[in-house]
Amino acid sequence: MTTVRILDTIIECLSEAQSDSDQIQQKALQTLGSITKVSPQNRNLLAQTGGAIPSLLTLLKFSSPTIQTLSLSILFNLSLNPNLKQSLADMETISHLNFVILSPSSPESSILAASLICSLAMLDKNKAKFGVAGTIQSLVKAVSGPRGPAAHHLLSSLAELVQFHGNCTVAVRSGAVPVLIQIMKSTDGEDLAGTSLAILCLLARFEEGLNALIKTDQIVSFMLEVLKGRCMLSKEGAAELLVRLFEEREGCVRDALSLPDFSYVLADLSVRGSGRTRERAVLLMKKMVETDSDSYADGSPMFFQW
Template identity: 25%
Template sequence: MGGNGKFLKLNFSFYRNSHSRSSSKAQSPPPPPPEYICPICNSLFTDPVVVGSGHTVDRLCAEVCEVHNFKPDFPDGTRPDFSTKIPNLALRTAIPTWCSKNGVALPQEKENVAVERIVKELLEKEERENGLIRPSERFLIDSVKDKADPDLSHAVTELTHRANRFDTSTSSEESVIAAASPLTPLPFTTRPASCWSPFHTSSSDTLVSDEAMNPNPNFSDDEEFISKFKSCDPYEQEQGAISLRKATRNDEEARVSVCTPRLLLALGSLLFSSYEKVQINAIAALVNLSLEKSNKLKIVRSGIVPTVIQLLRGRLSEAQEHAAGLIFSLSLEEKNRTAIGVLGALPPLLNCLLRSDSERTRSDAALALYNLSLDHSNRVKLVKQFNAVPPLLAVLRQEKESIAGRVLLVLYQLAASTEGKAAMLDGNAVEHLVWMLRKGKGEFESESTRENCVAALYALSHGSMRFKALAKEARAVEVLKEVEENGSERAKEKARRILVVLKGRIESEDGLGEGIDWEAILEPDGGLSRTRNRVAVGPGFGKTTEF
C-alpha cells in the first residue's frame, strides 16, 4: 500500500513537471516562417534582396559570395545568380511585423567577418565533397611553427631597397584619374609606391642578380612555383615567393601567364605564414601580379583580400606597405571597389593613412581610399559608419603636400555626395580648404594641389546655402580672386564659378540679385555641365563625379 502510494506520488510529481514543460513550450515564440530565413546564413533576413535567379538572400551574403565567385547549392538543387540585387520590400516590412507580433527581437545587422566565415565554410565543404581540399589557416601555421627559424639577420627581404616610384610615363593603364573636363582635379598617373623601378640599381642591393633584372620571359607554367609554396619548409616557401617576385618584376607576359587560380590559392596560403620573410615576399609578388589589368579581378575573386586586410592591420611595416599598394592597385578596377569595401578594407586604410610611419604606406592608402570612394556604398560607409571626414580634414594641416594632395581627392569625392557634403560643412571644411589655399599661395610644389583644393571647394559650393555663409566667414573671396588671377586655367575656371555663387549671395542680401538664377549660370551654357561631370546633389545619385 505504502509502495503504491509512493508510486502514485511519484507519478503525480512527474505529471506536474511534464505539464509545466508543456506550458513553457506553449509560451515560447514560434519558429519563423522558412521564407524569412536567409538560405546562406540560416538566420532572419536583415536586408533581403532578390537576386538575378529569383532567390531571396541577405544582401551582405550575396556580396560576399560574389566576391569569392561562389554560388552555393540550395536545398532545391538550384544555384543563385548574384548579378543583380533588388530590395525585397515586402519581406523588409513583414519581418519586423512578425517579430513584434511574436515578441521576437529584431534581427541585428550581420557582420562582414561572420558572413565571410560562413561563406568560406560552405565553400570548403563543397570543395571537400568535390575532392578539392583547401588547407585551413591553422594547418598552414602549424605546419611550419616547429621548424627552425632561418637566419633573418642579413635582410628583411631579398629585395629591400627600392626606388621611390615607377616612372609615371610608363603606366597609362594605371591612371588614378583621367582628365575629363577642365573642372575635375588634376590627374595622378602612378603605380603603387611599394613597387620598385626596374631601372633602380643600388650598391647595397647586392642580393638582386642579373637574372632578377632580366628574368626569363617564357614563364607559362605555374607548377614550379606552386610546388615550392606547398612545401612544409619555410625556406622553400620563401625561395618560391622570391622567384615569383623576380619573374613578375618586369615581365608583363609572365604576370598574365602565371596568375592562375591554383597559383593564387597557393600564394595566398603564404600570407598566413609565421615567418616574416615569407609573408613579405608573397605579398610583394601579389603586388607585381596586380599591375596587369586582367589580373585584378582574378586576385579579388581568389579570396586573398581578407588576408591582405589583416596585413594592413599588422605591425610588420614592410608587409603593410605592400598590402596598401596591393589594395590601391586592385581598387583601380571598378568591379572590385564594392567587394573590397564589403570585405572591410576602409578602416585599416584610414588607420594607415593617419598613423603609419611610412610615407609610401600613407600615399597608397590615400589613393586606395580615393578609388574606393568612387563607389557610392563606400562613400556612405566612410562618412556615416567610420566618421572619416574630421580626421581627413586634420590631415590637410598636418601632412606634407604630397599626402595632403591625395587626401584632397578623397574629400572631393565625399563632397560630391549629400552625406559627405553635410559632414564636411559640419566639420568646417571650408575654413580648412581656404586656409590651405592661403598658406600655399605661391608655394605649391604641384599645381594639382591647388587645383584639387579649389575643386573640393567647388563641390561644397554646388547647391549649398550653408557654404556661402561659411565661405564669407573664412574670407574665401580674396583667396579665390588670387587663384582666378594667378592659378592654372583649370583652377581659374573653378575659382570663377565659386565666386559667381558667392556673388549671387552678396547681391541677394543687397536686394540686387533678386530673380537671378545663379545656379543656371553653372549649367552647360556657363561652361560646366552637371550631367557631364555627374555631380550629385539629390537623394537619387548613383554616380558621383568621375575623373
Template identity: 85%
Template sequence: METISHLNSAILSPTSPESSKLAASLICSLAMLDKNKAKFGVAGTIHSLVKAVSGPRGPAAHHLLSSLAELVLFHGNCTVAVRSGVVQVLIDVVESTDGEDLAGTSLAILGLLARFEEGLNALRKTDQIVSSMLEVLKGRSMLSKEGAAEILLRLFEESEGCVRDALRMPEFSSVLADLSVRGAGRAREKAVASDDNGRLGNAFSPTVEKEFPAPAVETSSSPILMENVFVPAYLNLEFD
C-alpha cells in the first residue's frame, strides 16, 4: 500500500509532469493484473486519477486516462469512479478542444462505465448527454464517433427519456444516416442496428431494417454506384 500511496502522490504532483506521467504508466502496467485492480481502488488511486484528469491538461493526460480505463474494468472500481465524479470529468474532456485522442479515450472509458448499472445511471442523469454525443457524431474522429455511438446504444436500450430527447433533435437522424454510410467499419456497425444484436435501431422500433438503393456519387470521370446499404426503419420516420 505504501508504494501505491507514493504513486497516487506522484500523479497529483503539479510540479513534476514527468513524474506524473511515469507514475500513471506504472499504474496502468500493474493494473493489467486483475488481482491488482481492487488494490488500487481501495488505496484511493481512482480518486487521484479522476482529480488529476479534471485539472489542467498536461503531458501525462493520456497516461492518466489509460490507467483509468484499465482500472474501471473491475466493477468495484467503476463504482468508486462514478462516486468520484468521473462521468462529468470525462464529458468535460470530450467537449474540450485539447485533442481528439483524449476525447476518444474518454469516450471509451465512458463506454466501459456504461457496462455497469452505476455508470449507465450516471450517464443517463448527465445533463444534455444525448446532445453531447450528437456533437461527437458530427465530428471527424472515427474513434470518438464509435465511442459516442456505443454510449447512445446503451442509453437507448435503458432509457425512453434519452430516446425521446434524440427524436426531438432534427439533425439526429441525418447524422446517424451519414455515419451508417460513410463511417469506418466499427462505427458504421454501431450506427446501423440489426434485430439480432439489440443495437440502435431496436431502441426505437423492433422492426427490421429497411433496404434502399444508395444514390450514385458523381466523380470527375464517371458516376460510381455505391453498394446497397441498410438503414434502420426509424430513420425514415417523419416527426412533427
C-alpha cells in the first residue's frame, strides 16, 4: 500500500472513529491498529495527521470498554517509535492515562494504560512529567487494591518511573513502601513479589526511601524470609536491601543478630547463591561480625554465641 493510500485510509478511519455507531468505530480503530502495529512509518503518518491523538484521547474517557481498549492499543503502538515518545507524553495524555488506571473499563484497558506509561517513561525526559502529573500516586493506589491481571504491568510502570530520584520521593510520600511490602507478603506469585522488591531497592537508594524501610516493623525479619525463599532474584534483591539497611542503621544489624538462623542463611548464600548474592552475603556477615565484636568488647556478644 502506497504512502498516499495509507494516509487516505488514516484520515477516513479517524473520521469514522467519531461515528455514533460502535460498530463503525470499532472497525475504524481496528484498521488503525493494524496499520500502526508493525510499521514505524505508518505510526509517524498517524501521529502527524491533524487531530489524530486528541481524537484517540477523547475516546479513552467517553467510550465503551472495547473502544477504549482499541484506542489505547493504537496509542501504545505509536509510543514504540522513539521519536514520538516525548510528544505523546504531554499533560493531557498523562491525565487520561491516570484516569484509566484508576477507573479502567476492563482489565485490558488497565494493562494497556500501564504498558503505555512504561513505554513512554523509558524516555528519561518523560519520567519527571509523570511524577508531577500524579501518575505515581495513581499507580500506588491502583496496586494497593485487589490483585488483577494488570498488577504486574502497573508495578513495572512504577519501577520504570522511580528510576528518577524525584519520583522516588513522590512514591515514598504516596505510601509506596507499605503497599509494596504488603504485596510481597500477600501474593503467591514470585513475579509480583520480585518486582515489588526491585522497586523497594530503587527507593532505598535515597534517604527518604531508606528511612521508610527502616521504620517498617520487622523489616529485617521479613527480608530473612525472602532470603529463605526459592527465587534467586528476590534473594539478590533482599541481600542488596539489607546491605543498605545495615550501612544506615546499626539497629538493623542488631535485629539480624537476634535472629538465630540469620547467620546460617547468609553462610549458605555465600556458598550457593548467585555471584551478586554471594558478594552481598559476605558483606552482611562481615558487618554482623564487626557489630558483634563491639558487643563482645562490652561483654554482651550475640554472633559468637552461635
